Amino acid sequence: MIKSLRWRLQIWHAVVLTGVLATFGVVVYSLHWQTRLQQIDAELDRTAEVLMTQLRRLLPRPTPFRGPGRPPSLSRSRPGTPPAKSAANDTKSASKSAESPAVTSARPTGESPRSRGDNDRSRDDGERGNRPPRERNAFERSLASGQLPLEFQHLFEGEDESHFYFVIWGRDGVVLKKSTSAPETPYPAIHLGEEGLPVRLVRQFGDRREVIHASRFDLNVLVGRSIAEDLAAEQRYGLWLFAAGGAVMAAGFLGGGWLTARAIRPILAMTATAESISAQNLNERIDLKETDTELGQLGSVLNRTLDRLQSAFEQQSRFTADASHELRTPLSVILAHTELALSRPRTAEEYQSSLGICQRASIRMQSLIEGLLMLARFDSGQPVLETTEFDLEHVTVECIEMVQSQAETRQIKMTTDFSPVRIRADRGRIGQVITNLLTNAIRYNHDGGTVCVKLRAVDHQVVICVTDTGVGIPADELPHIFERFYRVDKARTRPEGGSGLGLSICQTIVAAHGGTIVVRSEPGSGTTVEVHLPSAV
């Protein structure tokens, strides 16, 4: 089954379809997730921007100088390490978190430094260079002390409905403010680049997505939220994709199966038909519905072959039937007359008559059998031609003498028109051909008609031409007259000795010599038979 064309096609299509669908599904899924993540990031960014803007507005005007005084308790800690103890909530060491921050991107925020206020620009000067130690300003202190503007209060209290959480910490890593839902993760102390451009970081811990904005005013803001719901939605989306892919696969497989079955069906039909065809049943033909397809063409070629085969078979079986019929007829005559003669005592005349009839029938059988044997010898492909060089005129005269008595009984005149012709061929066979043609010309002539025999040599050919003034042959019968046992006039009573093989034998002999026979006939006025033979075989 696996070797059948149908299943090979099916399997190949299934493999290709699976590959295409899987690639397509993976690409769509990942693009979709990327888009979703970008949306989340943009949302986080927006929140962070808003928060940052709000914070900056709260920020007091920068002091004209930056004092060295800095509270010892808030001395700078190493970057990337959270402070050992946060004033408000940080009680645990950040190193406890096994996950390292997954920083997915770092880019300058969309805001350009120029769009900022004057005080920012003045601060830029201070931040370039080797970052002098500075005092915590009032805002930072107010943050640390929990004095947040009212509109931000709720962000730091308990779970937000949107699962957002915030962390605000200073450049030195000291957490200034942190919403209660914020997880215990390391908050890196972010150094601004050489240009002092704002830095944006995106990171993801498990099902939490966070953006970190580092501003030039020494504050880092982290906005994060849980993306568990998005992950779940994405999983559902993946499942949908998988299901849709499966459905497409199934449809493709079934449709492909249907199409292949349709395509294969004519082949199966052909097989069935071909199997049912035998010598006894050659009438079956392949049903051709779609003749334009390759299979239809194959089918019509097969049908044409079957037509030829059938006609060959029919010809063969007709020949066998005809031959047996022709042999049975004289045999039945012999049997009937011997039985009749022996059934009771007869006179000498009656016995003589019976014996005469039996003799005629035997001669008829003999000539028929000889004809059949000769045809069989030629059919077997080994015609035995005894070629000699002889005078064709001489042979023709002999043949005319043989049929002379037949012609005289019907007052048929024989005329000749000979050019001297020598030929190299089988003398006996050529004589047989001429005798056959003359016999036909007399037999199918009107009483008192004429038979004209001409001989001439043209180039390297010899032409024997026999013309009669007889009944002629209808045009539609002409192609068949060389068929064995074919009779033009089926109504005609079988003439004595006529076996129905004469013209077949003539044609076979002439063909064996490499010649041709041409018959022209005008029904009612006569027939001309021309035998063209090469001068030498």
Added chain:
Amino acid sequence: MRVLVVEDEPDMRDAVAMFLREGGYSIDTAADGKDGLSKALTWNYDAIVLDVMLPLVDGWKVLSELRKTKTTPVLMLTARDAVNDRVRGLDNGADDYLVKPFVLSELVARVRALIRRAAGKPQPVIEVGGVRIDTASRTVSLEGAEVSLTAKEYSLIEFLALHLGTLVTRSMLYDHLFDERDDSLSNLIDVYVSNLRRKLGRDLITTRRGYGYLIEGE
């Protein structure tokens, strides 16, 4: 009994016709299908022996034309012994089939059987009173003793016996007992009848004056 033989081969036709004549049948012959068909439609033959391969109109055509009007038993003769040929012959209304070459005595036996069956008397022996007619051996016996009859006398008594209990007209007798070659005289039948009465007893054959004869059934 009058039988038509349609056969184109003259030697064959002569042999069949002669053998049947010697068997006591009156025989008409035809050399082609056209002649055969016209004869078969004109006369009420007791049986027809019909060759398949015939000039002008072939045997199949003759048979199908004949079957439009007549139920005459037909025995087909052919040189083809293909099964479908035989089937075709029987399906077309032939009553029997014989393949050439055949033995003449078989042909005659088959013709005899066809005639008997057509008359509704499939048994070869018909007994009327003390008279016993054996159609197979063409002999008649009276009270166990064989009676010598001429061929025509036998044909007449057989024909009357096959039509036991029904009136057989004189023209029927002429049609069936004489063939086309017989120069029959109108009183010939009366001569045969009186001969039969002399040989088989006066009461066997009843005369219906002006109509014909019959053998009364029992």
